Amino acid sequence: MVSWPAFSLDNFQTTPGERYQGPPRNLKPIREYKVKPELQPPNYEIKGIDPASKILFVNVNIIESSGREPYKGSVYIQGERIVFVGSIPNEIELKRDPSVSVCDGNGRTIMSGLGDAHTHMTWNGGDISQLGKMNPGEHLLLTEENAKCYLDSGYTMCFGAAAAKDHLDIAVRDAINAGSIPGPRSLANAREIAKTDGELSLDISFMADNVDDFRRVVKTIADLGADNIKLSMSGEAITEIRSAEDCYYTEEETRVAVEEAHKLGKRVCSHARARDSVVQSAKYDVDVIFHASYTCDEGMKLLEEKKDCIVVAPAINWLWATLYDAEPFGYAFNAAEAMGYKRETEIAVAALREMHRRGIIVLPGGDYGFAWCPHGTYARDLVHFHKLLDMTTHESIIAATAGVGALMGRPHELGKIQPGYYADLILVDGDPMKELEILQNHDKLNVIMINGRIHKAGPNDFVEN
Numbered sequence: 407m408v409s410w411p412a413f414s415l416d417n418f419q420t421t422p423g424e425r426y427q428g429p430p431r432n433l434k435p436i437r438e439y440k441v442k443p444e445l446q447p448p449n450y451e452i453k454g455i456d457p458a459s460k461i462l463f464v465n466v467n468i469i470e471s472s473g474r475e476p477y478k479g480s481v482y483i484q485g486e487r488i489v490f491v492g493s494i495p496n497e498i499e500l501k502r503d504p505s506v507s508v509c510d511g512n513g514r515t516i517m518s519g520l521g522d523a524h525t526h527m528t529w530n531g532g533d534i535s536q537l538g539k540m541n542p543g544e545h546l547l548l549t550e551e552n553a554k555c556y557l558d559s560g561y562t563m564c565f566g567a568a569a570a571k572d573h574l575d576i577a578v579r580d581a582i583n584a585g586s587i588p589g590p591r592s593l594a595n596a597r598e599i600a601k602t603d604g605e606l607s608l609d610i611s612f613m614a615d616n617v618d619d620f621r622r623v624v625k626t627i628a629d630l631g632a633d634n635i636k637l638s639m640s641g642e643a644i645t646e647i648r649s650a651e652d653c654y655y656t657e658e659e660t661r662v663a664v665e666e667a668h669k670l671g672k673r674v675c676s677h678a679r680a681r682d683s684v685v686q687s688a689k690y691d692v693d694v695i696f697h698a699s700y701t702c703d704e705g706m707k708l709l710e711e712k713k714d715c716i717v718v719a720p721a722i723n724w725l726w727a728t729l730y731d732a733e734p735f736g737y738a739f740n741a742a743e744a745m746g747y748k749r750e751t752e753i754a755v756a757a758l759r760e761m762h763r764r765g766i767i768v769l770p771g772g773d774y775g776f777a778w779c780p781h782g783t784y785a786r787d788l789v790h791f792h793k794l795l796d797m798t799t800h801e802s803i804i805a806a807t808a809g810v811g812a813l814m815g816r817p818h819e820l821g822k823i824q825p826g827y828y829a830d831l832i833l834v835d836g837d838p839m840k841e842l843e844i845l846q847n848h849d850k851l852n853v854i855m856i857n858g859r860i861h862k863a864g865p866n867d868f869v870e871n
Contacts, residue, residue, distance in 0.1 A: 409703055410760035413752050415729075418794075430801045433473040435765040436808055438714050441815040445673050445693065447593055447633045449816075452857040454585030457485040459507075459858055461829070462500050466511030467837065468492065471518050471807040471822045475800075476839055481516055483829040486858035491823055507868045509853065515837055517803065518821050519562025519830040519856065520845070521810025522771040522784055523719035524696055525592065527552045527578060528570040529775025537570035538609020549574045553582060553589030555781045557861055560851045562830035563810045563820060565719075565771065566595035567675060567696060568636040570610040576631045588861055591830070593814065596627045598636035598677065599663065604654030606642050606677070617662045624663055628670040634694075635667045639687065640680035643745040644728065644737075650750055651700055653682035660686040675719075679750070681705065688712060694719055694813070698761075699754035706760060713766045717813060720758055722790045723772030724779055725751040732778040755794050762795055769809045770802070785845035792842055799839050829858040833867075 441447075463481040468491065479492040482500065500506050528549045530537060540548070556564055569575040575594035582589040599620065600611040612623045627635050639655045641648030655663075667674045668691070675694040676687045681702045687695045688708035698718045701709070709716060729742045729751060742748070761768050770787035773779055791802040811821020819827050833853035836844040844850050854862040 408701075408706075408757070410706075410756060413756040413759065415748060415752055425796065426798060430473055430798065430804050431765070432762065432767065432797070432801050432804055432809065435713055435767050436804065436812050436817075439717065439767055439812045439817075440714060441673070442715060444671055445668060447673070447815050450579070450583050450591065452486075452583050452585060452591065455486045455858045458505070460484055460500070460503070460505055461507045461509070461858070461860075462494070462497070463509045463511055463516055463833065464497070464501070466514060466516040466833070468823055469515060469517040469803060469839065470824055471804050472824060473804070476515070476837075481823060481831075483858055486828055488823065488825055488827050488829050491825055509833070509863075509867050510869065511833060514852065515834040516823060516831055517834065517838065518807040518811070518823055519590070519832055519854070520560050520785065520806045521563035521565070521769075521814070521821065522556070522561055522774070523565045523694065523717070523769035523810055523813055524567045524721050524771025524773060525556075525564040526567055526569075526773065526775040527556070527564065527592070528574045529781075531775055531780050532777055534570070534610065534776070535607050538607070540570070542571065545571060545574060546577065549578050550581070550587050550589070552775070552781050553578050553587065553592075556590045556784070557588050557854060557856060558848060559782050559784050560832040560845065560854055561784055562590045562856045563814055564590045564592040565694070565810065565813055566593050566632075566634050567771070568595050568598040568610070570597070572596040572627075572630050590856070591814065591820070593633035594631070595634045595636055595675075596630050596632045598638040599623050600638040601654040604638070604641070604648065606638055606645060606648060611638060614659075617658060620659055620663045621666050624666040624672075625670065628667070628672050633672065635663075635672050635674050637663055637674060637676040637692070639676050639678050639683035642679070643747060643750065646745070650679040650746065651681065653680040653686065655683065655686060657686055657690075660692075661690045664690045664692055688716060692716065697721055697754070698757065699725075699750050701757040701761075706757070706764070709761065709766045710764045713764070717767040717769055718758070718761060719769045719771045720754060721771060721773035722754065722758070722794060723774070723786050724776070725754060726790060726794070727778045735777045737778075758795050762797060767809060768795065768805065769813060770806045782848070783846065785842075788842045788845060799842050802842060803838060830856045
């Protein structure tokens with residue numbers, strides 16, 4: 407039993423109730439969230455931008471992700487950072503300066519690049535059980551292609567959730583930072599840590615069966631150069647042998663794994679659908695809890711008490727897509743419902759709504775890279791946050807921008823359109839505040855920038871002075 411209202415998929419579309427219309431409620435929790443100093447990731451920089459580069463956007467609708475309502479103005483960028491936002495002191499002179507590239511937004515929306523808090527950059531869009539068998543060279547090329555797909559989709563920040571091979575996330579992260587390949591700023595992971603007879607996929611897991619194993623494996627992953635360490639604590643209904651309500655870790659194993667990772671300066675994330683896995687994750691300070699479907703009153707209380715240092719990334723699109731989009735791949739709605747996905751979705755949505763109400767940070771990232779959650783569709787999460795979790799469109803955008811910027815450990819320079827922030831941004835042909843779905847349409851992402859470098863622009867977006 408839980409103490410918050412239930413949720414039903416059968417009637418929420420027809421009886422939505424009164425939607426909240428006020429200022430963003432997740433702004434204060436995101437501002438108060440802090441990565442502990444000893445767990446702060448390296449200050450990665452992307453090399454290659456000319457520091458003399460000057461870019462001016464005029465006549466744009468600005469979504470700052472600061473909580474301020476959108477407004478008309480201009481944005482000026484020098485090198486890799488934003489210098490002025492709104493009113494530009496010498497805008498007339500800049501427009502005439504032949505060294506300045508000028509883009510007339512014609513009322514289009516400029517906003518921070520988006521972020522994914524639950525990234526599987528090495529997933530192949532198919533059967534994850536085959537990932538461990540992929541040729542390493544082919545798998546590296548696939549991961550590079552997926553990194554570019556994130557950036558093509560307007561995503562400039564990715565928090566690694568698990569990798570299928572130990573060095574793939576790390577190698578691609580380093581290549582992006584070196585300016586060798588296009589992709590988002592990312593924090594890398596390696597294979598997840600699972601218990602024997604509790605693993606979701608054997609070939610892409612480290613196995614640990616006692617506290618000594620956990621100490622050894624955590625150190626191995628840290629020595630690889632990963633930023634995050636993933637604990638696979640609970641099951642997944644689609645396996646048909648690992649229930650999402652079963653927790654395979656003991657309290658001692660969870661405590662030791664987190665303590666060892668934190669001693670080595672690494673943050674921990676957990677695949678935690680089951681009630682006990684959520685409670686253990688919160689109790690022993692797992693930094694990012696994935697899914698949290700079967701959160702109970704005890705787990706909710708712990709999350710609320712620690713909301714300044716723990717976030718939840720539910721991957722809600724996986725649940726939705728498994729119910730409603732998997733039939734072409736041989737997994738019909740009736741089968742998904744029979745395996746418990748409808749029930750889990752309803753329980754998860756109710757809990758996530760309560761988390762949002764209590765100021766617990768909930769961030770988007772939808773387990774993309776599976777057949778019915780393909781790469782390139784990442785922005786579906788923002789719509790789910792609005793329609794299912796009852797966030798306003800502004801709250802969804804803030805979660806995906808400033809929220810993930812804070813998760814990356816860089817709230818002062820990632821995830822907002824403000825002076826001093828990195829010029830990681832998108833120019834959208836439309837207004838996401840009125841139509842979040844537009845962020846799923848790559849054709850409407852007219853300009854994509856990362857680190858002050860133009861990744862995508864149309865032939866007429868920038869004019870010669």
